[in-house]
Amino acid sequence: MTNKYASRKFIDLIQRATSKWANWDPPRKIAVGDYGTIINETGEFDWEGNIYSADFQEQLKLSKYKFNIDFADSALLPNEHEGGDDHFIVKSWSATTKEVNTSTDVAAPGVVNVTLKFDFQFDGNKPAAVLIMHKPRYSSLPHDECIIRLLKSMPGVLKGKYIVTEVISCAAYMMHLSDRKAEKFSVTLKADGPVTPTINAGGAASFAWSSESAYGLPVKDATRPQHILPLYRLKQPRPKFWEWPFGHRGDEKAYDAIDRWEDVDPTWNPLDDEGEEHELYDAEMHGDFGVSIMAILMTMTMTTEL
Template sequence: MGFVLNPKCIAQPGMFNLGSPQSSRKFIDLIFAASSKWANWDPPKQIHVGDYGTIDKKTGEFEKEGNIYEDVTTAEIATAHPPQTAAKDKTFEISSNHVRRTEFSLEPTASIPGIAEASIKGEWRFSSKRGALLVMNQPRSTYIPPKALLKKLVDVPELKDKYLATETFSCPAYSLYLSSGEDEAVRLALLATVPLPTAVPLSVGGSIQSSWWNQNTSGLFRCASDNEYSYTPLYTLKRIRKPGLLRRDSPLPSTDDDDDLWEDVAQPWDPLDSDGEEQEFEDEVFD
């Protein structure tokens, strides 16, 4: 199943639109500040463990150049240490600053089939400052084995000044939201539905589908659902640590520890304003 922007899955954008570099960069920046992980603005565009490349500074999106498990120069080393997959979680939710989860409630007159049995449902309150929310259903983490492979890749020329995806989070359903910068209470739910016709018993070949329901999404809302792990909403990037000066009281780094050889990748842009633009700071003048 490919990625479909269902009318139920996308609200009318406010200041942002789907093609705006500022929208993706602002969302990614907010999620990174809350989790130290990179959000994928386009989750159907899968990112795999071992992918390496760069970050587009204007959009914040990852640009793949290769994969250590596929490239001739690294495949022999990498395939001896295949990626590992952790057990899936029920849900994984990340919300930025100025966002808080509140009790989910609907008007007594509201009638939404399946809302009571929804696997995910919640209400998030956003303040007048722009906020971001990422929700994943049954995500699972795939990662490069620690203490085994990374230290063998430090001297690979192709990885110099590149970013390596050391962990990815995939899921069969996700929703992401970038608020409009106004006070609002957003409600989300992942509803299970049985496709019609239902003449064939589910145990024989039918399947339960899921779809996202949303309310009060005045900002930018994207979501999708599938029966497969088709989406990669979140990932971790590392880069080879550049040699630097040590403080006199700092311990010498140990080459047995991956953390001393590789470091997390930080945002390659200056602090962003509410609209996702890099802030310009004037130099202070002192008399």
């Protein structure tokens, strides 16, 4: 597979397996409340703004709905919490986890060395994608009526846009895109740090990846605990969301409105093994498929008459 479509193919495989979007450049910041669209050629998020930004708040003051919101209220800020497991593995359907080994030893008083080994098997019938996140941390939009009212007050800015409702960051990540060759893929993460790490995996913690891969694109990894964000969720409000008034009997409850939005699906036609859009689907969209069927039917009719 060429590098030209590698990002889109990787993102496509992860999204179809999890309904979440992979950030091809995890050190690049994507935050809860971001809004924008998807770049069709690469699959990457095209950032346009953030609902928590000062610029958006200024636009909000000029809205015809005259809605004010106090972002100093902690209840309106993104909800954040750590994952229950030390690692989060995401893989496409053609990849399987063979085993996960963990070993821990005390290097010094108050300091531990942790070694995690992940073994994967790719079946070789089609490309496969794997994403490993160590010490995942979750952040999401709060289920608060004020957030819903804020979004509804800005249709001129947000209507037709995708909104980042959740992000998953981590202390260290590894991603790999295989080609169509059968392959066993091993990855090892060594982490040295305090027995009780800080929330962000701490400045005292250190990480190192090592991997063995004979095929596919080079492994991408990083160990910068200050901010690595490999995965995020994109949602789009349903058309009726923009209808006013809000809060009348029969409307959706504010606390579940965001949860009931639709996950954003890939904006491209189904991809082939090289990451290019399948030509058959383009032909159908432009009516060529229907023309071919009509030609076949006409031929059959003429043959019958003869």
